[in-house]
Amino acid sequence: MGIGLADTLRSARAQKIIDAINAGAGPGTLLFYTATQPAKGAAITTQTLLGTVMFAEPAGSISNSVITFDTIVDDSSADADGQATWARVLDGDGAFVMDLTITDNAGAGPIKMPSTQIYAGGILHVTSAVLTEGNA
DSSP states (O other): OOOOOOHHHHHHHHHHHHHHHHOSSSOOEEEEEOSOOOSTTOOOOSOOEEEEEEOOSSOEEEETTEEEEOOOBOBSSOSSOEEOOEEEEEOTTSOEEEEEEEEETTSOSSEEESOSEEOTTSOBOOOEEEEEOSOO
């Protein structure tokens, strides 16, 4: 049998995620990379940083254990060309929070973009960012 958490517990866990992103001196960031996602929080090796966007402060809100991130500030000049396959979330001091899959608007990932193809010097834009706490 799987785990079935009370809604209040799921919302509390979601709040911990928001608190972790909000930690530090500035806003949290979301860094977009190419290639295979490394193990949780592991060092970046062959992946290419395509660009970085910033979360709002606070990063988002929670309703029914679903985190809806507030407007994310675009990267107005992406760092490199490439296909974005995943993103790393850092807090305001640059400490690791989590890694996430990303998709274009038609996909099912928590981070959606108009296109996952990024061009150096172009705008890197997040269309939506929604994360559902487990056992919904």
